[in-house]
Amino acid sequence: MTEWNLPKPGELTKTLQEETIKNIQRFSRGMDLIYNPKEPQLGRTPKELIHKKNKSALYRYGHGSDRRHAVPILMVPNLGISRPYIFDLYPGSSFIEYIVQQGFDFYLLDWGVFGEEDNGLTFDECVTKILPVMARKVLRTSHARQLTLLGYCMGSPLGVCYAALHPEQVKNFVNMAGPIDFKQAGLFTTWLDKRFFDIDKLVDTFGGMPADMVRVGFKFLKPTMDLSTFTNLWWHLWDEKYVEGFVALNKWANEYTPFPGEFFRQWVKEFYQENKLVKNELILGGRRVELSRIRCPVLVVGAKQDYIVPPECARALIDAVESTDKEYIELPGGHISLIAGRGAKRNVWPKVSFWIAQRSQQG
């Protein structure tokens, strides 16, 4: 007779009971989400406004007595696309809170939300006019001679250009999922190819890159993302902690911001279409950006399943710099998993924090 590997009768009953309770909780929490939605309280780590320049703002986090490392960190996030409160989602799930708890003097550059009046802002100006002012403010406020530059996503090419032009100010550079070699940038490389995508027509028509079009572009990268998000939400709807995280992340994931027109034009033409950064052909402020001028310690963190910035696109920085102390780590997960979520807290933040801490004594 066939041996049937059936569950024990008691186990089956227990499973059914648990599933019934979960379904009741799912229904209850689902109704709550629909009829009584609560605005998530995001970005709760205490901060101080240090400087404001047009729409951009420089914030300092933490308290003086908690700071143990001499070298301050300036985090440069992406300009446009999304808001930077992803780095400070909610207590217990905040990269900034974690870093501050490790004793770092942490600054965040919030680029702000640009309007029509900012359509003339270029990538060049961001690197040669805004970043130097912010870096100067960091060094003055912290009484330091050098800082650690931490770039995330588009913030990495912005930061790396600054580091190449002002290597004397940068003690360490960390690239978290930031594109460097744009020929390996996945779907965006194909879609933004000059043969198919007329960037001039787009910018001349709209003046800038509207937030809605940014949203469409990112949704197209993974069309099934929303389906799997809501399937997983339904599956975990019984779990209060999961729902709290989902509501916070969902708010961020659906809040897109526009690009200034000339910034986007330069970004697409000189980076995605001509790949000037990694070829050392980029000219900013009349100076050539040579990545080989970077000799400080460099850490590059890539995400294995990152379809926005594939790991090889970020990893290219390791070969481009002249640093002797350089390291590449590739961790499981997608683009956002490096900066938010339980996996980030467990796998990424301790590694990044430890690496920076080892190199944060003033020279």
Added chain:
Amino acid sequence: MSDGQMNQELLSMWKRSMDQGIEVWQKLIGQPQTADISQFVRPLWGQSMDLWTQILQQGAGSPDAIVQWKKFLDDSIEAWSKVLGQAMETEGFARAMGQFMDQYLNTVGPIRKGLQSSNEEFLKTMNLPSRKQVTDLASHLVSLEDRLEALEERIEDLVDSISLLEALVKRGASA
């Protein structure tokens, strides 16, 4: 008695009771043995259980059917995602998207221009500032801010130089 043996016993008991029940029912209605539905259902049921057992023995499945169903859903979505991803990474798709964007801009562009100029005319008539005038004003404010910032930096540098000079003078005086 092991769990597997107990399950077998239970199943055998259930089968015997089904057979006995059918016999009793047939006697009751005085029918000779005719179409036995269980003859049709039992092989199917047996085959399904054999298949499920194989899957469980290979470790690919979960005895929890609900978890199994969720896994099936996740795998389906992932498969769809891969198929769509492969289609979208082709140059053909990029070309089609580019052509669509081109046509969209060709349509939207003149409409936007027309709307903007009629808005400007309307605001002019109402003696209200136009959008362009407001954005120009904002740009002026930004450049003023930049100049103030540059002045602030020069003052800071000046203060730093004076402090350094003071320190040098004090050191010289004490020496």
